[in-house]
Amino acid sequence: MHPALSVIVFTTLSGIGFGLMSLLGIGLGGDGLAFRWTAVVLAYGFAVIGLLSSVAHLKSPGRAIYAFSQWRSSWLSREGVLSILTLGVFGLWALAYLFMDRNIGALGILAAVLAVVTVYSTSMVYAQLRTVPHWATWLTPAVFLAFGAAGGLMLLATLLSVFGEEGARPVAQFALLALVIAWVVKAAWWQRAAKTTLVAAGSGIGEATGLGRIGRVRAFEPPHTSPNYLMREMAFEVGRKRARALRRVAIGAGVVLPLFLVILAVYLPIATAALLLLALVSHIAGMLAERWLFFAEARHAVASFYGIGQADGDVAFL
Amino acid sequence: MTTLPQTTNRKLGLVIDLDVCVGCHACAVACKEWNTGAYGAPLSDMDAYGAEPSGTWLNRVHSYEVKPEDKPAQIVHFPRSCLHCEDAPCVTVCPTGASYKRSEDGIVLVNEDRCMGCGLCAWACPYGAREMDMDAGVMKKCTLCVDRIYNDHIPQEDRVPSCVRTCPANARHFGDFADPDSAVSRMVAERGGYDLMPEQGTRPVNKYLQPRPKVDAMPAGEGCGKHDAHAPATPGGLLGWLDRALAALD
Numbered sequence: 001m002h003p004a005l006s007v008i009v010f011t012t013l014s015g016i017g018f019g020l021m022s023l024l025g026i027g028l029g030g031d032g033l034a035f036r037w038t039a040v041v042l043a044y045g046f047a048v049i050g051l052l053s054s055v056a057h058l059k060s061p062g063r064a065i066y067a068f069s070q071w072r073s074s075w076l077s078r079e080g081v082l083s084i085l086t087l088g089v090f091g092l093w094a095l096a097y098l099f100m101d102r103n104i105g106a107l108g109i110l111a112a113v114l115a116v117v118t119v120y121s122t123s124m125v126y127a128q129l130r131t132v133p134h135w136a137t138w139l140t141p142a143v144f145l146a147f148g149a150a151g152g153l154m155l156l157a158t159l160l161s162v163f164g165e166e167g168a169r170p171v172a173q174f175a176l177l178a179l180v181i182a183w184v185v186k187a188a189w190w191q192r193a194a195k196t197t198l199v200a201a202g203s204g205i206g207e208a209t210g211l212g213r214i215g216r217v218r219a220f221e222p223p224h225t226s227p228n229y230l231m232r233e234m235a236f237e238v239g240r241k242r243a244r245a246l247r248r249v250a251i252g253a254g255v256v257l258p259l260f261l262v263i264l265a266v267y268l269p270i271a272t273a274a275l276l277l278l279a280l281v282s283h284i285a286g287m288l289a290e291r292w293l294f295f296a297e298a299r300h301a302v303a304s305f306y307g308i309g310q311a312d313g314d315v316a317f318l
Numbered sequence: 319m320t321t322l323p324q325t326t327n328r329k330l331g332l333v334i335d336l337d338v339c340v341g342c343h344a345c346a347v348a349c350k351e352w353n354t355g356a357y358g359a360p361l362s363d364m365d366a367y368g369a370e371p372s373g374t375w376l377n378r379v380h381s382y383e384v385k386p387e388d389k390p391a392q393i394v395h396f397p398r399s400c401l402h403c404e405d406a407p408c409v410t411v412c413p414t415g416a417s418y419k420r421s422e423d424g425i426v427l428v429n430e431d432r433c434m435g436c437g438l439c440a441w442a443c444p445y446g447a448r449e450m451d452m453d454a455g456v457m458k459k460c461t462l463c464v465d466r467i468y469n470d471h472i473p474q475e476d477r478v479p480s481c482v483r484t485c486p487a488n489a490r491h492f493g494d495f496a497d498p499d500s501a502v503s504r505m506v507a508e509r510g511g512y513d514l515m516p517e518q519g520t521r522p523v524n525k526y527l528q529p530r531p532k533v534d535a536m537p538a539g540e541g542c543g544k545h546d547a548h549a550p551a552t553p554g555g556l557l558g559w560l561d562r563a564l565a566a567l568d
Contacts, residue, residue, distance in 0.1 A: 059435025059455035066414035077413035202517040215386035223378035230446045302446035
């Protein structure tokens, strides 16, 4: 699949933003005014930048308003509705948190639940697609939710530490745990993906054309002489070229370095804030690589009509 | 709503006979011609006279080589377009309500005034039947020539999809699959018409007919390199004398 930058940025940032929102909502935030403002602005900012970035991916963004109408059937519509709902409820909670010095528990918990469901609906936009065997698994929502939690916890720990609030240390310990869990889930996702080729999913060239019942099928001549929308969007092969290197970047920057830095931050008495901030930046960079691969490595059933992705070209785990 | 109708009164669609298709691409060209001047935005071409021309087409003709176990390889031409599925995943994923399946005849259409060009329906379709129009910024797909088949202003024989009307080999047939006595239903029953990628659970309306098995097939071999095998082992007459004379010198 074509790794569109707008969608990569959107899913990464909104996951972290909604993650932080739900943690603030359940009352894990600090007390200082500087912390509160920064935390709320960042949570809102990450989510809103993510959502705006997803609008950039539309060819006719002027009609985006209609996307709130089909929540009964469409996960993408649900995602839109839930995002706005979450931003609204969290906004109300944040008003009380910022201006009235009050943490309205019920409203905060509602915002937290909505934030989690929003991230889930984002993941279901991909997990619902039977046409992309890599994505069509419950592991996809698990990955999105786990990374949202890990990113949110790392951001919260960093903020607590930067503003000298209490609780930075236990939150950082939770971030460690969440990071490990998230990457274990991702490892399971990658293991499954390595086995889930188009042919293995029963959507190879033989089934696509139905000619497999006669004999071995090979694409002889394509219908057009230069690539079309389908090939650019769904049989995108360029992004796979550096898959192995990018996977190392994703693991190195996304989990290995942050783990090391957060452990140092938890157990060393010095430079905690700086270490956590560095861990967060590294984690986000790793996540962008992970999300690039999520798209670039995923193969769409339509590639079979073009004879692409029939031999197993997927990179093995690591 | 982008929910699917429980049932449709009729199931209009196509039968594509792969035994007959000669791969001339006339259906694709006729489709492009009709749908550029008909329903919705024209089918645009980008960089049409440049190095990398690319355009929106609703029908594409692939060619495949099929090699049976014990027979020579054969070429099969394969037109690919929207199958107007009964469980159309392109419809249910649509967030704006632009995509819909008509309950009266089962045709899957896009209301372009509501399409925001997110492209998710194209991702949901396993058949590559939907293409984004890069000029209009909306999703295009086969309409089953909805503006021909019900059109009282054109002669009766033209009230079929443009691709069907054009096909010089009669490889494409249009009809109602809900009627078991329709020509298309009988054709599918007699020839074992099949679904593309049944594992996707889309329940396509359009059916394909496979090429008929070749009779008097040549022995197996890759391509044309085995012509010697058909030469008589020992020729008679003058050739036979020459053959024996040359064999003596060999």
